[in-house]
Amino acid sequence: MHEKLKIKVVGNKRNELLERNEVIFMITHEGSPTPPRVDVRKEIARIFQVDIDKVYIRKIETMTGTTTAVGEAHIYDKPEQAEIIEPEHIIARSSPQKEVKGEVNAKGK
Numbered sequence: 585m586h587e588k589l590k591i592k593v594v595g596n597k598r599n600e601l602l603e604r605n606e607v608i609f610m611i612t613h614e615g616s617p618t619p620p621r622v623d624v625r626k627e628i629a630r631i632f633q634v635d636i637d638k639v640y641i642r643k644i645e646t647m648t649g650t651t652t653a654v655g656e657a658h659i660y661d662k663p664e665q666a667e668i669i670e671p672e673h674i675i676a677r678s679s680p681q682k683e684v685k686g687e688v689n690a691k692g693k
Contacts, residue, residue: 589619591627594654602669603661605632611644611653618646618653622680628657637663640670640678 595608607628613619621641629636644655660666667675 589613589616589623589627591624591631593631603665604669605659607632607657607659609655609657611655612651613653614651616651618644621677624655625657625678628659632659634659635663638666640666640674642674 590612592610592612593607594610595606597606598604599606609628611619611624621644624644625639625641626636628641629639632639638660640658640660642656642658644653646653658666658670660669
């Protein structure tokens with residue numbers, strides 16, 4: 585995990601219909617590249633004190649020429665709800681890369 589990863593929650597909106605919290609956050613990552621989604625997912629889960637399987641990172645965009653990124657995450661009440669609502673590519677991106685590469689190789693063969 586990035587040692588200099590600092591996340592500040594900018595917004596947190598509850599969506600009762602989809603049973604999730606929609607979180608906007610800022611990441612400061614001085615002296616290092618934009619952190620991987622898996623590391624950000626772990627940190628968001630720690631901040632909100634929820635299981636990591638309920639957190640899905642929608643996007644992370646680093647502002648040009650800075651060490652600051654803005655991101656969006658969804659935190660579901662139940663992991664099953666996320667599997668119904670979130671697109672497959674978001675679920676795959678939120679998984680550790682080892683698993684994603686394994687799935688790609690399995691499909692390619």
